[in-house]
Amino acid sequence: MNIAYNLSDIALYYNGGPDYTQHLKDTGCSRFYFGSYFCGKYCMRSMNFFMQSLSGFFRENSLSVSLVIPPAPGPENEMLKQGIQSFFAYCGDCADELVVNDYATLQLGRQLQSWYRFRLTAGRLFSKNFRDPRYPEFEQETSTAFFPEMLRGEVSAIEVDLTAAHLDFSEIDEDVQIHAHYPYVYVTGGQNCQFAAAAHPAGEQFIGRPGCHLSCMNGYMETTAENAVFLHLGKGLYTKHDGPTSWSRTPDRFLYWPADEFLKNSQEETSGGIE
Numbered sequence: 565m566n567i568a569y570n571l572s573d574i575a576l577y578y579n580g581g582p583d584y585t586q587h588l589k590d591t592g593c594s595r596f597y598f599g600s601y602f603c604g605k606y607c608m609r610s611m612n613f614f615m616q617s618l619s620g621f622f623r624e625n626s627l628s629v630s631l632v633i634p635p636a637p638g639p640e641n642e643m644l645k646q647g648i649q650s651f652f653a654y655c656g657d658c659a660d661e662l663v664v665n666d667y668a669t670l671q672l673g674r675q676l677q678s679w680y681r682f683r684l685t686a687g688r689l690f691s692k693n694f695r696d697p698r699y700p701e702f703e704q705e706t707s708t709a710f711f712p713e714m715l716r717g718e719v720s721a722i723e724v725d726l727t728a729a730h731l732d733f734s735e736i737d738e739d740v741q742i743h744a745h746y747p748y749v750y751v752t753g754g755q756n757c758q759f760a761a762a763a764h765p766a767g768e769q770f771i772g773r774p775g776c777h778l779s780c781m782n783g784y785m786e787t788t789a790e791n792a793v794f795l796h797l798g799k800g801l802y803t804k805h806d807g808p809t810s811w812s813r814t815p816d817r818f819l820y821w822p823a824d825e826f827l828k829n830s831q832e833e834t835s836g837g838i839e
Contacts (some may be wrong), residue, residue: 596612
């Protein structure tokens, strides 16, 4: 089984001990994901952390990197574009895949392929399958993974979440790889961050997108509802998929997201993530 270690939206939260690189070695994986599906600022911080602290380790150990970039508004998109260019210019010997999550970032990826060598993958935000665990009857049915027409001939792979008891991949082109996320399914995400907003006075939390000092790195939240437990992390909302899943075609890669290891199973008391 081809398993990659997905550190997108979580790389800066590590609370598992002082030796980050030893933890990466212990996974036994040869591919790791950095960046973010939901937040441009977190994506930039994650790229900088990798370039400053991990790029040498990845080169020495012949490890591969997939960079995940989120949808971003105009001004942030320009900063993100410059950051991606710097990332591939500096880490091109180990970074060989760009994961995009809307059509604007798909076009950006196409432009950057003129200068840098990497594969393009359609990220999990392209998937519109039902994913609300409060309605378990949907998880017990067959879910068809739709493949948007505009992606045909544009990407080498597409990401899916394990959202149902059986996944039908028949609409995905045979020459497009399938990369499946587990054990957490993303439920939803948005432009507003409740962690950034919490530091602002009542009534002003979500006016004009409050300034962000990556306060999301100080923790996470869990809420419960009927038949569901939700994990709130940054701008994303997730739930764990515990049921068995079958598929019409075996995924080519599985993306393991270590929220439990990075957030919950702390080996020592810490007050934040990686600086």
